[in-house]
Amino acid sequence: MQTSDFDYELPPERIAQVPAEPRDRSRLMVLDRAKPGLEHRHFFEFGDFLRPNDLLVINRTRVIPARFYARKLPSGGKAELLLLRKQKDGNWEGLVGGKNIKPGTLLQVEQGPEVDVLADLGGSRRLLRFAQPIEFYYNQAGHMPLPPYIHAYQGDPERYQTVYNQAPGSAAAPTAGLHFTPQLLAALQNQGVGVAELTLHVGLDTFAPVTETDPREHQIHSEWCELDAGAAEKINAAKSAGGRVIAVGTTSVRTLESAAAQSPRGKVLPWSGDTRLYILPGYQFQIVDAMITNFHLPKSTLLMLVSAFAGRERILAAYQQAIAMNYRFFSFGDAMLLL
Numbered sequence: 001m002q003t004s005d006f007d008y009e010l011p012p013e014r015i016a017q018v019p020a021e022p023r024d025r026s027r028l029m030v031l032d033r034a035k036p037g038l039e040h041r042h043f044f045e046f047g048d049f050l051r052p053n054d055l056l057v058i059n060r061t062r063v064i065p066a067r068f069y070a071r072k073l074p075s076g077g078k079a080e081l082l083l084l085r086k087q088k089d090g091n092w093e094g095l096v097g098g099k100n101i102k103p104g105t106l107l108q109v110e111q112g113p114e115v116d117v118l119a120d121l122g123g124s125r126r127l128l129r130f131a132q133p134i135e136f137y138y139n140q141a142g143h144m145p146l147p148p149y150i151h152a153y154q155g156d157p158e159r160y161q162t163v164y165n166q167a168p169g170s171a172a173a174p175t176a177g178l179h180f181t182p183q184l185l186a187a188l189q190n191q192g193v194g195v196a197e198l199t200l201h202v203g204l205d206t207f208a209p210v211t212e213t214d215p216r217e218h219q220i221h222s223e224w225c226e227l228d229a230g231a232a233e234k235i236n237a238a239k240s241a242g243g244r245v246i247a248v249g250t251t252s253v254r255t256l257e258s259a260a261a262q263s264p265r266g267k268v269l270p271w272s273g274d275t276r277l278y279i280l281p282g283y284q285f286q287i288v289d290a291m292i293t294n295f296h297l298p299k300s301t302l303l304m305l306v307s308a309f310a311g312r313e314r315i316l317a318a319y320q321q322a323i324a325m326n327y328r329f330f331s332f333g334d335a336m337l338l339l
Contacts, residue, residue, distance in 0.1 A: 001281065003215045005312060007298045008319055015149050016328035019159050024184050027327055027334040031318055033310055034339070038318055040325065043179040043335055046292075052192030053243030055234055059174040059251045060197045062165035065142025065157075068134075070107040070115065072098065079107050081115070081128065082145055084171050084203050085224070091118065092134065095204070096126045109134075112141035145171055147331050160331075169201035169224070175331045176249030176292045194243070196234040200225035200251040200275075209299040215280060220301060225255040226272035232259070235287065236267045244289035250302050253288050253309075254279070260286035279305040281312055290339045295322060295329040310338050
């Protein structure tokens with residue numbers, strides 16, 4: 001297996017710069033592993049592929065306004081912070097941009113508190129200590145951390161949140177969930193489909209390209225996730241009733257499969273903690289029967305995950321058809337249903 005096996009050429013104009021409106025008007029490519037070919041629908045038709053006792057599993061995380069602009073003290077040099085994860089002691093792990101920002105540097109966040117750079121965590125990662133809790137400054141100083149391939153979006157920041165978000169903590173959106181509306185969720189439940197919630201706080205490494213020649217040498221960073229007792233009970237009940245567990249997004253996939261790894265085979269127990277689960281072709285899925293997902297970046301761990309589920313050659317062929325049919329890619333783009 002080579003990282004280059006998961007590469008493809010994407011014309012820049014296929015990268016969505018704005019989301020579909022309304023949310024469920026995005027396109028939906030359907031790949032059924034038991035059938036040849038593909039179906040081309042819209043997301044509001046998602047219910048056509050579900051049946052009673054199926055269970056949707058959604059990630060209720062909320063993206064925090066994690067990008068902050070700052071100045072070095074006393075020089076005034078420019079700096080930029082992108083918060084990734086809060087530690088138990090209240091310090092933050094984050095990416096820091098700017099010249100010569102090393103441990104011992106003092107920064108002043110624009111319209112916010114001072115921050116000490118405590119440690120170099122490798123690359124541009126730093127351990128940060130804020131003089132006051134940075135959460136108090138989200139509204140006045142924080143900026144939504146849109147991915148770098150979205151260049152000039154000026155719309156409502158809430159459009160980069162799911163309609164069911166509840167738990168602040170992500171540095172990026174669980175984008176497969178962006179296609180759902182409250183009305184669509186209600187319609188699915190009216191046809192007998194269940195909904196279970198979990199939490200995984202998304203870090204930026206999930207979207208980073210793999211740079212090693214052999215993808216098995218790539219080190220994936222940990223993300224915190226939680227599957228509570230109520231969600232576990234719904235998953236086990238759906239399985240017992242002959243329903244399918246349909247993960248909304250790769251974040252839900254990784255949480256479910258991480259919990260399954262700590263549970264007796266064939267069922268899932270409540271679990272929370274850090275996951276470094278890295279799903280490559282050859283992985284045997286234990287809980288997930290189907291998934292909703294967006295179109296992923298070349299050579300990314302997410303493209304490898306969906307290739308593990310549906311087959312690398314079939315996924316890459318579907319991507320080529322999506323490009324030819326003008327599907328929209330990445331965070332604000334269209335969706336795939338993998339059955």
